[in-house]
Amino acid sequence: MKITKYEPQYEEGWLRCRVLAYLHTSMYEDVKTSKPMFDGRPTIELLAIEDDMVVGILDMVLDTEEIQTSFLAKGLGAFLSVIAVHPDYQGRGIGQQLYDKALEELKQTPIEFIELYTRGDESANNFYRKLGFELLLETYDVFGVEHRLGKDVVIKGIQDKKLLVETEDGQPCTHTLDRLGCRRQPKAETRVL
Ligand SMILES: CC(C)(COP(=O)(O)OP(=O)(O)OC[C@H]1O[C@@H](n2cnc3c(N)ncnc32)[C@H](O)[C@@H]1OP(=O)(O)O)[C@@H](O)C(=O)NCCC(=O)NCCS
Structure with missing residues (x-):
């Protein structure tokens, strides 16, 4: 296994590694179909490669004097956008090695903290x-429809294998139930470390 800098020829491997690593986690729905490129901002983008297959990925985006994105700390930070290891390769120290390599590269920069x-x-x-991260803030992701567009709905029955749904004031509801159902999902926990 070797840790190398990201190369575009590995984009498909990067995507597959990410989707498989997230598959059985609470991030399962966060699927990327192309690799984020961070608009030319300074980054550390690493791959763990074994037998020419991507088995681990790490992306960090670095603050500059001009662009600072953290709202939790003052100063120059690096945002750990992703660190993920292919499920068949987890627990073998690959995540740790990716992170150590990123830390080594950060030593050449003025970055003062890492956030994720x-x-x-x-x-x-x-x-x-x-890795040494501390929990700084807990917040909640609320899934929902656009502000003020959400209305309570009443299920009237089934027609053509679809649920007949009306809004509470009797208007036909054109949204899919799936979308309306999102309003009722339990709040998912998000943490900021
Ligand atoms: C989290 C992840 C990146 C860790 O990579 P990894 O290569 O499996 O981790 P390592 O083998 O380098 O483990 C380093 C340390 O992390 C901890 N750790 C790793 N996996 C762990 C697990 N499943 N349970 C508890 N601790 C774990 C251990 O302390 C381990 O050190 P140790 O082996 O000396 O005990 C990887 O498991 C992954 O991609 N998981 C899926 C992604 C994910 O869950 N994302 C959530 C959204 S942020």
Whole structure:
């Protein structure tokens, strides 16, 4: 296994590694179909490669004097946008090696802190704690329709294998139930470490 800088020829491998790593986590729905390129901002983009296959990925975006994105700390930060290891290769120190390599590269920069967002996945959060991250803030993701467009709905029956849904004031509801159902999902926990 080797850790190298990201090369565009590995984009498909990057995407597959990410989607598989997230598959059984609370981030499962966060699927990328092309690799984020961060608008020319300074980055650290690393790959773990074994037998020419991408088995681990890490992306960090670095603040500059002009662009500082953290709202939790003052100064120049790096945002750990993704660190993920292919499920068949987890628990072998690859995540740690990716992170160590990024830390080494950060030594050449004026970056003062690293920030990341995570959810309630204990294995990932244990990993982040092991790396030295501390929980600074807990917040909630609320899934919903656009502000003021949400209305309560009444299920009237079934027609053509679809639920007949009306808004509470008797108007036909053209949204899919799936979308309306989003309003009623439990709040998902988001953590900022
Ligand atoms: C989190 C992740 C990047 C860790 O990579 P990894 O290569 O499996 O981790 P490592 O083998 O380098 O482990 C380093 C340390 O992290 C901790 N750790 C890693 N996996 C863990 C797990 N499943 N449970 C508890 N602790 C874990 C351990 O302390 C471990 O050190 P140790 O082996 O000395 O005990 C990887 O498991 C992953 O991609 N998971 C899916 C992504 C994810 O859950 N994302 C959530 C959204 S942020």
